[in-house]
Amino acid sequence: xxxxxxxxxxxxxxxxxxxxxxxxxxxxxxxxxxxxxxxxxxxxxxxxxxxxxxxxxxxxxxxxxxxxxxxxxxxxxxxxxxxxxxxxxxxxxxxxxxxxxxxxxxxxxxxxxxxxxxxxxxxxxxxxxxxxxxxxxxxxxxxxxxxxxxxxxxxxxxxxxxxxxxxxxxxxxxxxxxxxxxxxxxxxxxxxxxxxxxxxxxxxxxxxxxxxxxxxxxxxxxxxxxxxxxxxxxxxxxxxxxxxxxxxxxxxxxxxxxxxxxxxxxxxxxxxxxxxxxxxxxxxxxxxxxxxxxxxxxxxxxxxxxxxxxxxxxxxxxxxxxxxxxxxxxxxxxxxxxxxxxxxxxxxxxxxxxxxxxxxxxxxxxxxxxxxxxxxxxxxxxxxxxxxxxxxxxxxxxxxxxxxxxxxxxxxxxxxxxx
Amino acid sequence: xxxxxxxxxxxxxxxxxxxxxxxxxxxxxxxxxxxxxxxxxxxxxxxxxxxxxxxxxxxxxxxxxxxxxxxxxxxxxxxxxxxxxxxxxxxxxxxxxxxxxxxxxxxxxxxxxxxxxxxxxxxxxxxxxxxxxxxxxxxxxxxxxxxxxxxxxxxxxxxxxxxxxxxxxxxxxxxxxxxxxxxxxxxxxxxxxxxxxxxxxxxxxxxxxxxxxxxxxxxxxxxxxxxxxxxxxxxxxxxxxxxxxxxxxxxxxxxxxxxxxxxxxxxxxxxxxxxxxxxxxxxxxxxxxxxxxxxxxxxxxxxxxxxxxxxxxxxxxxxxxxxxxxxxxxxxxx
Numbered sequence: 001x002x003x004x005x006x007x008x009x010x011x012x013x014x015x016x017x018x019x020x021x022x023x024x025x026x027x028x029x030x031x032x033x034x035x036x037x038x039x040x041x042x043x044x045x046x047x048x049x050x051x052x053x054x055x056x057x058x059x060x061x062x063x064x065x066x067x068x069x070x071x072x073x074x075x076x077x078x079x080x081x082x083x084x085x086x087x088x089x090x091x092x093x094x095x096x097x098x099x100x101x102x103x104x105x106x107x108x109x110x111x112x113x114x115x116x117x118x119x120x121x122x123x124x125x126x127x128x129x130x131x132x133x134x135x136x137x138x139x140x141x142x143x144x145x146x147x148x149x150x151x152x153x154x155x156x157x158x159x160x161x162x163x164x165x166x167x168x169x170x171x172x173x174x175x176x177x178x179x180x181x182x183x184x185x186x187x188x189x190x191x192x193x194x195x196x197x198x199x200x201x202x203x204x205x206x207x208x209x210x211x212x213x214x215x216x217x218x219x220x221x222x223x224x225x226x227x228x229x230x231x232x233x234x235x236x237x238x239x240x241x242x243x244x245x246x247x248x249x250x251x252x253x254x255x256x257x258x259x260x261x262x263x264x265x266x267x268x269x270x271x272x273x274x275x276x277x278x279x280x281x282x283x284x285x286x287x288x289x290x291x292x293x294x295x296x297x298x299x300x301x302x303x304x305x306x307x308x309x310x311x312x313x314x315x316x317x318x319x320x321x322x323x324x325x326x327x328x329x330x331x332x333x334x335x336x337x338x339x340x341x342x343x344x345x346x347x348x349x350x351x352x353x354x355x356x357x358x359x360x361x362x363x364x365x366x367x368x369x370x371x372x373x374x375x376x377x378x379x380x381x382x383x384x385x386x387x388x389x390x391x392x393x394x395x396x397x398x399x400x401x402x403x404x405x406x407x408x409x410x411x412x413x414x415x416x417x418x419x
Numbered sequence: 420x421x422x423x424x425x426x427x428x429x430x431x432x433x434x435x436x437x438x439x440x441x442x443x444x445x446x447x448x449x450x451x452x453x454x455x456x457x458x459x460x461x462x463x464x465x466x467x468x469x470x471x472x473x474x475x476x477x478x479x480x481x482x483x484x485x486x487x488x489x490x491x492x493x494x495x496x497x498x499x500x501x502x503x504x505x506x507x508x509x510x511x512x513x514x515x516x517x518x519x520x521x522x523x524x525x526x527x528x529x530x531x532x533x534x535x536x537x538x539x540x541x542x543x544x545x546x547x548x549x550x551x552x553x554x555x556x557x558x559x560x561x562x563x564x565x566x567x568x569x570x571x572x573x574x575x576x577x578x579x580x581x582x583x584x585x586x587x588x589x590x591x592x593x594x595x596x597x598x599x600x601x602x603x604x605x606x607x608x609x610x611x612x613x614x615x616x617x618x619x620x621x622x623x624x625x626x627x628x629x630x631x632x633x634x635x636x637x638x639x640x641x642x643x644x645x646x647x648x649x650x651x652x653x654x655x656x657x658x659x660x661x662x663x664x665x666x667x668x669x670x671x672x673x674x675x676x677x678x679x680x681x682x683x684x685x686x687x688x689x690x691x692x693x694x695x696x697x698x699x700x701x702x703x704x705x706x707x708x709x710x711x712x713x714x715x716x717x718x719x720x721x722x723x724x725x726x727x728x729x730x731x732x733x734x735x736x737x738x739x740x741x742x743x744x745x746x747x748x749x750x751x752x753x
Contacts, residue, residue, distance in 0.1 A: 049706045050707075050708075050709050086706060087702060088702065088706060088708065092660070092662045093561055093656070093658055093659075093660030093662060094652075094656060094660065094662060094663070097656050097658065098454070098455075098458070101450070101451055101454050102451055104451075105449055105450040105451035105454070106449070106451035106452075118559075118560060119559055119560045119561055119660050122560055122561075122563045122658070123561065123563055123656070123657075123658035123660065125563075126563045126564050126657055126658055127657055127658075130583075130657075142560065144560070153564070191550075191558065191559035192553075192558055192559050192560050222559075
């Protein structure tokens with residue numbers, strides 16, 4: 001938390017000023033032509049900053065601040081420095097809507113980014129036509145955001161730069177089909193994300209490997225601290241493998257308790273869709289059993305490219321920590337804004353939307369394309385197996401596997417998931 | 420209420436200040452201020468309806484969000500089905516009243532902590548239904564895309580409420596009218612009976628007041644106005660989520676009332692302004708707003724017993740400030 005205090009509102013303003021100062025000096029490499037846009041360009045970011053999941057917001061903030069500092073140091077966006085403002089989303093719909101209204105109507109935001117909760121993403125997405133600014137979601141994963149809001153309802157102000165629930169429910173099945181197990185069960189969160197992921201997982205796996213069986217399921221409500229009843233219920237059905245979409249502190253608790261119940265000895269495979277998030281890796285540490293399959297929305301060890309290595313190194317230097325996936329997505333969101341605005345050469349909404357549609361963004365997670373039809377960024381995120389390496393302060397992923405993006409990203413016209 | 424305001428002229432002045440403030444917002448400020456002012460007005464109405472039970476009758480309800488959510492969800496469903504706004508809002512309040520009648524039938528049999536626990540239990544019961552009944556309520560995603568179009572009144576009154584300013588006028592007037600009604604109610608024979616029950620339920624029973632029936636009536640009226648606040652929320656946010664039914668939402672009118680002072684009619688009004696105003700200011704300066712907000716609230720509750728208005732009253736009547744906790748029994752009769 002000591003590191004987080006470094007970036008107060010004042011620091012942002014200073015950085016903004018530094019960006020302006022940098023502009024005054026003649027710059028060579030990396031400088032962008034001055035498009036004479038409004039100065040500064042304001043980006044409002046809302047994320048969860050309080051409560052047990054506050055760590056997610058910290059990571060998102062760090063990624064966004066890093067991108068802002070880099071962009072401002074090299075000439076800003078079309079010559080205008082970026083200014084960031086953060087508000088606590090609290091995972092509450094009314095708070096999220098209020099934050100969005102505050103950012104646009106009062107603070108004067110040009111872009112909105114962030115949002116962790118799917119429900120908040122949907123609610124804020126719905127009012128974006130009224131606010132008429134561009135929203136780039138960096139965490140909330142519900143497929144309804146791109147499939148319903150953008151594709152079916154044509155709310156063109158909404159974009160998402162992170163991989164949606166397809167990573168949890170569909171890419172996971174591509175891994176699961178190659179595992180030597182047939183009987184699956186789940187322990188997952190009792191809300192939309194948990195149910196949808198499980199449904200997509202079953203539908204996809206059944207299609208690719210018809211002999212699989214789904215023998216048990218237990219859904220734990222938000223804020224569960226005791227998973228023992230869920231574990232015994234599911235283990236009673238004698239599954240060979242467990243699929244879970246528990247995340248954050250709840251994933252940590254679930255794994256620790258599953259160890260006590262010897263679940264990892266009694267099953268042949270264990271998959272945790274959000275298990276490679278930095279808070280889970282750090283939270284479990286040495287307690288993370290080897291061989292658990294885990295994924296996220298980005299993993300710092302993939303892809304093995306100079307650009308990704310540079311991002312991880314800069315991030316570590318700036319924040320003394322490896323980046324979590326929300327750090328990468330918020331970082332990528334600001335670079336997407338930069339690229340689109342410089343392509344559109346204006347801050348007007350329609351040209352910037354047109355510039356974002358089909359845009360190629362070279363981000364740490366690899367090159368991604370923002371699909372025109374549903375404004376969803378398409379890029380591959382690996383699944384991998386937990387292993388312990390003395391060179392890293394936390395468990396890492398080995399045996400990285402990537403499903404082909406054109407198979408695991410659902411496509412328009414988005415037929416209903418049948419499971 | 421302070422002596423000045425206890426006179427008719429004082430009350431009229433206070434009401435005039437409130438109305439002027441409400442009218443001034445769209446004239447002086449932008450869209451966010453209107454939106455924020457509506458949030459304050461809705462909490463005001465919720466807290467006023469809550470205080471009908473708490474300050475006036477001496478019953479602490481921890482489940483007020485259930486009625487708020489009932490109003491919000493039923494209005495949202497009606498609007499999504501294409502109903503015009505005004506009938507949908509009124510129907511939302513009526514649905515909340517029906518729910519309050521069902522819940523109240525159980526709750527009014529008990530007093531004190533048993534009443535509070537029962538309301539809390541029913542509140543979380545409603546929350547669980549909202550969370551689980553995905554087909555109707557949208558589960559944790561809530562109901563999104565609630566349209567805000569025609570008002571649905573005949574002739575020239577059939578305004579288009581899509582612009583926030585128009586909706587502001589409609590909702591603000593409805594809240595002010597409700598506050599007026601609740602104020603009238605607090606001075607009616609029913610209000611007197613409720614206060615008699617608060618002071619001494621047994622004596623009230625002996626003097627011919629049918630205690631349970633009277634409390635039940637208050638419970639239903641409180642539920643209806645809480646439902647109206649929720650009904651007005653749905654078109655404002657254009658989305659309704661289960662947090663509207665959560666106990667943390669029930670805690671908001673409790674906090675607002677304690678800050679403003681439960682023993683004067685205007686207490687919840689002042690409290691709602693201070694509660695949301697403080698939060699909005701603190702959030703702008705620190706990400707650790709919960710900590711700062713908590714400390715400020717602690718200070719207010721500890722330093723101003725009887726709420727801000729209670730303290731102001733004590734100060735104006737030159738009574739010693741900290742003359743001990745003000746219990747309902749110690750409240751001055753009005």
